[in-house]
Amino acid sequence: MxxxxxxxxxxxxxxxxxxxxxxxxxxxxxxxxxxxxxxxxxxxxxxxxxxxxxxxxxxxxxxxxxxxxxxxxxxxxxxxxxxxxxxxxxxxxxxxxxxxxxxxxxxxxxxxxxxxxxxxxxxxxxxxxxxxxxxxxxxxxxxxxxxxxxxxxxxxxxxxxxxxxxxxxxxxxxxxxxxxxxxxxxxxxxxxxxxxxxxxxxxxxxxxxxxxxxxxxxxxxxxHTEGICHVYVDEDADQSMAVDIAYDAKVQYPAVCNAVETLLVHEAVAESFLPEMADRYAEAGVELRGDDRAREIVDMAPATDDDWASEYGDLILSIKVVDSLESALAHITTYGSKHTESIVTDDSDRADEFMRSLDSASVFHNASTRFADGYRFGLGAEVGISTxxxxxxxxxxxxxxxxYQYYLEGDGHRVATYAGEDAKPFLHEEIEDN
Amino acid sequence: MxxxxxxxxxxxxxxxxxxxxxxxxxxxxxxxxxxxxxxxxxxxxxxxxxxxxxxxxxxxxxxxxxxxxxxxxxxxxxxxxxxxxxxxxxxxxxxxxxxxxxxxxxxxxxxxxxxxxxxxxxxxxxxxxxxxxxxxxxxxxxxxxxxxxxxxxxxxxxxxxxxxxxxxxxxxxxxxxxxxxxxxxxxxxxxxxxxxxxxxxxxxxxxxxxxxxxxxxxxxxxxHTEGICHVYVDEDADQSMAVDIAYDAKVQYPAVCNAVETLLVHEAVAESFLPEMADRYAEAGVELRGDDRAREIVDMAPATDDDWASEYGDLILSIKVVDSLESALAHITTYGSKHTESIVTDDSDRADEFMRSLDSASVFHNASTRFADGYRFGLGAEVGISTxxxxxxxxxxxxxxxxYQYYLEGDGHRVATYAGEDAKPFLHEEIEDN
The missing domain is CATH 3.40.605.10 (Aldehyde Dehydrogenase; Chain A, domain 1)
Known part of the structure; x- marks a missing residue:
């Protein structure tokens, strides 16, 4: 044939x-x-x-x-x-x-x-x-x-x-x-x-x-062309939860699009959080690249502008210390790919502000970015992920x-009836029990 | 400035x-x-x-x-x-x-x-x-x-x-x-x-x-690039309703995308329907172009392949006599632009077959194509019509x-919990009264 x-x-x-x-x-x-x-x-x-x-x-x-x-x-x-x-x-x-x-x-x-x-x-x-x-x-x-x-x-x-x-x-x-x-x-x-x-x-x-x-x-x-996902550790984050989530988001399966690529950390918690986090990542062999402020706290390679815009798809992570939620949002808006972002915080107002300020497809609070998946979301299965x-x-x-398709059932209805000087008004009422 | x-x-x-x-x-x-x-x-x-x-x-x-x-x-x-x-x-x-x-x-x-x-x-x-x-x-x-x-x-x-x-x-x-x-x-x-x-x-x-x-x-x-809309007059059409609808669909406002461009007529009713229809159109100055069978019944210019594929946006209409509903559907599938099509018939099974067989955005039964409009549909207003x-x-x-956007609220949830040998199953239950 x-x-x-x-x-x-x-x-x-x-x-x-x-x-x-x-x-x-x-x-x-x-x-x-x-x-x-x-x-x-x-x-x-x-x-x-x-x-x-x-x-x-x-x-x-x-x-x-x-x-x-x-x-x-x-x-x-x-x-x-x-x-x-x-x-x-x-x-x-x-x-x-x-x-x-x-x-x-x-x-x-x-x-x-x-x-x-x-x-x-x-x-x-x-x-x-x-x-x-x-x-x-x-x-x-x-x-x-x-x-x-x-x-x-x-x-x-x-x-x-x-x-x-x-x-x-x-x-x-x-x-x-x-x-x-x-x-x-x-x-x-x-x-x-x-x-x-x-x-x-x-x-x-x-x-x-x-x-x-x-x-x-x-x-x-x-x-989606890219999955540049972020985890933001807020000043009111539960530190042990933040470590677990950031670990899971990078290490559980680094090759996929919903893995985290950049970790943003509020300056108020960076000195306590980063050393513990770095130890956990070291166990899994994650390579860290940080901005100057992150590198003052933990020894790691410097991150360049390319890093913020990179989907590593591997055990590599860029880290940035930010001075506020607004700075974190600005970073994500500049470098993100509108895929999935997560905030770790006990402050529900700040979680709300984070989620409502971003136009990514999925915005999470106190959960790993890896949940962005058709099966986990309960959709049964997925044909793909769209950004x-x-x-x-x-x-x-x-x-x-x-x-969807519009079906109109009439009985000889003409538009002329509803137009011009003596136009008949439309009813436009919902039909119950259709 | x-x-x-x-x-x-x-x-x-x-x-x-x-x-x-x-x-x-x-x-x-x-x-x-x-x-x-x-x-x-x-x-x-x-x-x-x-x-x-x-x-x-x-x-x-x-x-x-x-x-x-x-x-x-x-x-x-x-x-x-x-x-x-x-x-x-x-x-x-x-x-x-x-x-x-x-x-x-x-x-x-x-x-x-x-x-x-x-x-x-x-x-x-x-x-x-x-x-x-x-x-x-x-x-x-x-x-x-x-x-x-x-x-x-x-x-x-x-x-x-x-x-x-x-x-x-x-x-x-x-x-x-x-x-x-x-x-x-x-x-x-x-x-x-x-x-x-x-x-x-x-x-x-x-x-x-x-x-x-x-x-x-x-x-x-x-x-939409084109609005090539069709009205199909079935063998079981109410003739006076068919004339009214086909007239409204062409004449009420010919310059717009939801006006009819081609009228398809079942052969069983063509000899009775077409002369009456042609008289009505003549009053409004509509120029008719037909296939051979239509021209045997009413005197009009011949329609070419270009006519079937034309959005006139004017007082011009092409007419074709078809031998069955299937022929009408085949014509629409070949030449239509998936905008709006209407069937005039008293046979509800055939109406259903027509509406379910076409993948146009709007499919009508016994109503003028001119109803395809955001205001008439009760949407309040429209930014445009999409084909x-x-x-x-x-x-x-x-x-x-x-x-839409997905919001996920967690409490430190990690994907690792739901993966591998001892994976915890998801609940995936609807939340009532959200």
Whole structure:
């Protein structure tokens, strides 16, 4: 069989999307459960394909082309597959995100307006090495009635191919064409041109890659280029809580976008807090870079302007001593990426001021920035995290994959009746019990 | 005083936006009422400035550079100003779109997540000749806590300047800088580059202009390039209702985006319906262009492929006879712009099929397409109409100018507690009465 062009795949996805939008939640969810079953039934095939990917990636470790972290993310295991199947079932069990009436308004007698949730249409998802991302994104798309174009990392190509095949076969009961796999990097550029047929792009990857997508398409893009998250230790912070939170936010998983990159410390507590904090970080091998005032208290490398604007994604942290909450806010406004910021304080007024002054997607009080995640937030799963402000912010789950449509039921109503000299006034009353 | 650069204006708007987000609805609404009062108090100044614009535009009528329709839209009168002031007051009276809790969820004991509506930030609005657009957009932005960069048409420059001055002076009680006026066309290109500081662009104008904006910025754009709306007269349509609706949809105001451009008629009723319809249209001077089957029934010019894809914005209409609902849907899917489509039928199943099969922002049953409008929909007013599917669709009012933010209140919670072998499970329970 000749490989289809990306144009043909997207056209098929578009046709399927219109059909998919009319399917009941029961049909969509049953198909998702079939995916989970098939992943369990065919786990040997998946693990064999994944072993090929892992072996090839390991061969490239020595060249320094791939990191051990990438190989770790790539690797599947029987227990990992089991948890993927569980995650898929949990998506199926979520409430139907479609057909919810957001507004029901009587414009006039016999003229009723309904605003209801509907799928977005065709979503283009371009993601990194973890093969579980493909399954998660496919399940969320199907549950929300969207067609999806999937483009995974080349290092996971064998794993992605078998997972995609399993998903397509398991969902033969819904309009074929709802899921499409794109493998060539060049096909991504073709996708970027299809602003007539793709409704939303969700890239996940390096900051440079996401910027490239944003700069080269007029399709709306949801995602984040950077996760420069901050923890601010206020003068009224519980010191032991502050140490625990700042430790967790950096060390629990430093490679991810919701890890903290800069720690801001109020000058009133810096002399007591920083030495204890530095000891904890030293245990985990965290490299510290500080401003002059931080370095007067603890010995560390100097931080430059580049540090404040860096997402290390590693066990490195920049530290700045500030003289007030306002200085902390100004720093975050200047250098932050509107992802997630946390204040540690026992003063609730100052917590409120901090949270209300920042326009980041997630603002936390006395909690680790690492909580900014679709699963932890209770969204079931996430297709990605958005630092944009339009449509969906922060962790994006099913709701972020829906939009709405206006339905107007009339009885021959004409606008002329409501215009001009003897214009009839509108009722504009809410319809109860819709 | 030297004119500020667009960069300075946007930076001021950004600073003001963070302050504005913290203001109470009372303060924002009081400022909006002040705008209405000032428009009434200073109506003489506004009318004088407007007269200058109108005189200059009329001078250009003979060159054919401007149309009479444009001059009509430009012209203000005492009664027009009165209705503008009324509209502004009605925006002030709307419910506060900010601070609404969309979700309240207990992730674990003492760890509570709140998803609340917040302003988007800085909005760039580029609009056409009607000076009332400036006032409407400014009022909606302020009510929703957004800073706004306003760029009106050059033909309305005197009117816009005085209206802007009045708005700024009347709102001295809210952070200055929340509204900014841009006058030079070249400054629009500067705005398009400011993807770090402008959160959303809402262009209103010709299809070519909106496409230009979309193609030349990575800022999210909300708007519509085209309004190719359809009315489908089904085999079970009430003929007199169908004639009334199709007449209203074309004739009531042909220059606007929600006017019908193509009429689709089921073959079973075409022979009876088309002659009556053509007579009605003839009274209003509507030029008809039809496919072969329509032309067999009524004498009219032939329609080409270009006609099906045209937004005439004038008293011209294309007509096609179709053999089924499916053919009508296929035509709309091929040529429509996802704005507004209406079916006229007494068969509710077929109405349902029509409405559920189309992914247009607004789908109507037995009503004129001209109802697709923020005021008629009961949104109070609109900043524009969107044919995109992301964030806000159809007529965009206050709600479309908001986004949300996640607030997490913890008590020293760390992610490490919920990860690994002995991971504590999340509660993920809704919080009642938040």
């Amino acid at each position: 000749t490989e289809k062009s990306p144009e043909t795949k997207v056209a098929e996805a578009q046709t399927a999307a219109l059909e998919l939008a009319k399917l009941s939640d029961e049909r969509r969810s049953a198909a998702i459960v079939s995916i989970a079953d098939a992943i369990e039934d065919r786990s040997d095939e998946i693990l064999a394909a994944n072993e090929t990917d892992v072996r090839e990636a390991e061969a490239l470790l020595e060249d320094g082309e791939y990191t051990q972290a990438l190989v770790d993310r790539l690797k599947l295991s029987p227990s990992k597959l089991e948890s993927i199947a569980e995650m898929v079932r949990s998506v199926a069990e979520q409430d139907d995100p479609l057909g919810a009436t957001q507004t029901a308004r009587r414009l006039d007698e016999g003229l009723e307006l309904y605003k209801r949730t509907v799928p977005i249409g065709v979503i283009g998802s371009i993601f990194e090495s973890r093969p579980d991302a493909l399954v998660q994104i496919a399940a969320l798309s199907l549950k929300s009635g969207n067609s999806v174009i999937l483009k995974g990392g080349s290092e996971a190509s064998e794993s992605n191919r078998i997972l995609f095949e399993i998903i397509r076969e398991a969902t033969a009961d819904v309009p074929t064409g709802w899921a499409q796999l794109i493998e060539a990097r060049a096909d991504v550029d073709a996708l970027l041109e299809m602003d007539d047929s793709i409704d939303l792009l969700m890239p996940r990857g390096s900051s440079g890659f996401v910027s490239y997508i944003q700069d080269n398409t007029s399709i709306p893009v949801l995602g 944009g402000k339009i449509h969906a912010r922060g962790p994006v789950g099913l709701e972020g994959l829906t939009t | 030297t004119e500020k650069s667009p960069e300075t204006k946007v930076a001021e708007a950004q600073t003001a936006a963070l302050e504005l987000a913290k203001l109470s609805d009372e303060r924002r609404s009081a400022a909006i009422v002040s705008i209405a009062d000032a428009i009434e108090d200073r109506s003489d100044e506004i009318l004088a400035a407007n007269e200058t614009d109108v005189r200059e535009a009329e001078a250009l009528l003979e060159d054919g550079e401007y149309t009479q329709a444009l001059v009509d839209r430009l012209k203000l009168s005492p009664s027009k100003l009165e209705s503008i002031a009324e509209m502004v007051r009605s925006v002030a009276e709307q419910d506060d779109p900010l601070g609404a809790t969309q979700t309240a969820r207990r992730l674990d004991e003492g760890l509570e997540l709140y998803k609340r509506t917040v302003p988007i930030g800085v909005i760039g609005s580029i609009f056409e000749s009607r000076p009332d657009a400036l006032v409407q957009i400014a009022a909606l932005s302020l009510k929703s806590g957004n800073s706004v960069i306003l760029k009106g048409g050059s033909e309305a420059s005197e009117s816009n300047r005085i209206l802007f001055e009045i708005i700024r002076e009347a709102t001295a009680d809210v952070p200055t800088g929340w509204a900014q006026l841009i006058e030079a066309r070249a400054d629009v290109d500067a705005l398009l580059e400011m993807d770090d500081s402008i959160d959303l662009l809402m262009p209103r104008g010709s299809s070519g202009f909106v496409s230009y904006i979309q193609d030349n910025t990575s800022i999210p754009v909300l708007g 995109g599917k992301i964030h806000a669709r159809g007529p965009v009012g206050l709600e479309g100018l908001t986004t």
